[in-house]
Amino acid sequence: MKRAVKDNPPPNLAEEVCADAPGYVTRPIERWRHGQVTQEDDCIAEEVPVAMRYNGTSFAVMMASPHDLEDFALGFSLSEGLIDTPSQLLELDIHPLLEGIDLAMRVTENAHGAQLERERERLLPGRSGCGICGTRELENAIRQHHPVGAGHTITREALEQALRQLQARQPMNSATGAVHAAAWADRNGQIQLVREDVGRHNALDKLIGAMRRAGIDANDGMALVTSRASYEMVTKATSAGITLLAAISAPTALAIELARSAGLTLVGFTRPGSHNVYTHPDRLRAPA
Numbered sequence: 001m002k003r004a005v006k007d008n009p010p011p012n013l014a015e016e017v018c019a020d021a022p023g024y025v026t027r028p029i030e031r032w033r034h035g036q037v038t039q040e041d042d043c044i045a046e047e048v049p050v051a052m053r054y055n056g057t058s059f060a061v062m063m064a065s066p067h068d069l070e071d072f073a074l075g076f077s078l079s080e081g082l083i084d085t086p087s088q089l090l091e092l093d094i095h096p097l098l099e100g101i102d103l104a105m106r107v108t109e110n111a112h113g114a115q116l117e118r119e120r121e122r123l124l125p126g127r128s129g130c131g132i133c134g135t136r137e138l139e140n141a142i143r144q145h146h147p148v149g150a151g152h153t154i155t156r157e158a159l160e161q162a163l164r165q166l167q168a169r170q171p172m173n174s175a176t177g178a179v180h181a182a183a184w185a186d187r188n189g190q191i192q193l194v195r196e197d198v199g200r201h202n203a204l205d206k207l208i209g210a211m212r213r214a215g216i217d218a219n220d221g222m223a224l225v226t227s228r229a230s231y232e233m234v235t236k237a238t239s240a241g242i243t244l245l246a247a248i249s250a251p252t253a254l255a256i257e258l259a260r261s262a263g264l265t266l267v268g269f270t271r272p273g274s275h276n277v278y279t280h281p282d283r284l285r286a287p288a
Contacts, residue, residue: 022067023172023179023196043175047198049100054082054113056104065172065179065197066101068206069094072197073103075209079236082113086212146235148263149219151243152187153285156275159246161189162224163270170226172196182207186221200227201236208240218242229268231255238262244283246270251278 026041050064050072059082064072073092077083091106107113162185167174169191170181182203184193193214195206204225211218218241225233229247231254237245238258245259246267256278259266265283268276277284 023065024176045172045176045178045198051100051102052076053102053104054107054111054116057116059113059116061100062199062202064199064202068195068197068210069101069103071195071206071209071213072202073105073209074212075205075207075240076202077105077107077113078212079205079208079239081239083107083111088113146238146241146262148238148241148243151219151265151283152221153283154187154222154244155189156284156286158185158187158189159222159267159270159275159284160272161185162191162222163246163272165189165191166194166224166226169194170196173226179203181224181226183224184211184216184221185224192216192221200225201232203227204233204236208236211240222246224248224270228252229255229266231258234258234262234264234266238264246275 024043024045027044029040029042031038031040031042046066047063048066050062050066050069052059052062052073062076070092074086074089077089078086083089088108088111089105090108093104095102095104105113162183165185166181166183169183170179172179173181173196179196179198180200180203181194181196182200183191184207185191193207193210193216195203195210197203197206204223207223222244223237223242224246226248227233228249229245229251231252233247234245234251234255235258242264244265244267248270249268251259251266251268256266259279263280265280266278267284268278
């Protein structure tokens with residue numbers, strides 16, 4: 001993506017933080033603080049249309065942050081059921097265009113992504129806060145859940161430790177204050193992967209793709225998201241085999257029911273010193 005560059009810009013913190021940083025740019029602003037006005041450059045999150053195309057057929061256009069697109073393509077394809085295994089994604093070509101970015105994927109003929117029916121294609125863009133934008137049929141909106149495995153018992157202390165680490169692992173949000181993060185931590189609370197995006201669903205898709213590319217066992221840890229836990233987030237987590245999903249904000253009633261039936265431990269309002277466990281609390285225990 002081309003970024004606007006000023007001639008001889010004055011040095012400031014925003015330029016240093018945003019220089020060569022994927023996912024955000026600098027823009028001039030007028031900053032007002034306690035009656036004082038200054039002219040500065042600020043870090044602004046990018047949001048671009050990303051077209052998801054399978055074997056030449058368009059499936060959706062998602063509004064997303066233009067980075068970690070290999071992870072996004074794989075994670076989205078898996079969580080949306082367009083492929084069943086990473087091996088079914090044979091090829092990915094990333095085409096930056098004037099209008100956005102085209103992710104041209106070639107999948108095996110037995111993958112669902114190779115059998116898209118024209119009348120069932122999404123006709124609307126998937127906005128950054130949307131999980132099922134453009135789904136035309138009601139029965140396609142609520143997909144079947146994926147029962148998860150047994151997983152491992154995780155201490156509340158490990159959950160707290162992962163939460164403490166997460167803020168320092170969000171460079172895009174620290175710079176812009178405008179993006180979500182999805183993180184994977186092992187059972188000891190050590191964060192292994194973090195992915196950020198303007199869309200909470202996209203951040204989780206990127207994390208799922210990164211986990212599969214790294215060969216991480218989804219039964220052996222937990223996922224944390226800096227958003228609410230809507231039903232789409234639960235569906236994506238269970239499709240990846242994740243057994244514990246902790247959200248910074250609240251879950252929805254449908255998310256709780258889907259988590260319960262899928263065997264997922266769903267935690268909400270995850271904050272320092274407190275959290276709510278909505279389903280399958282047996283996977284969380286107090287430290288010895």
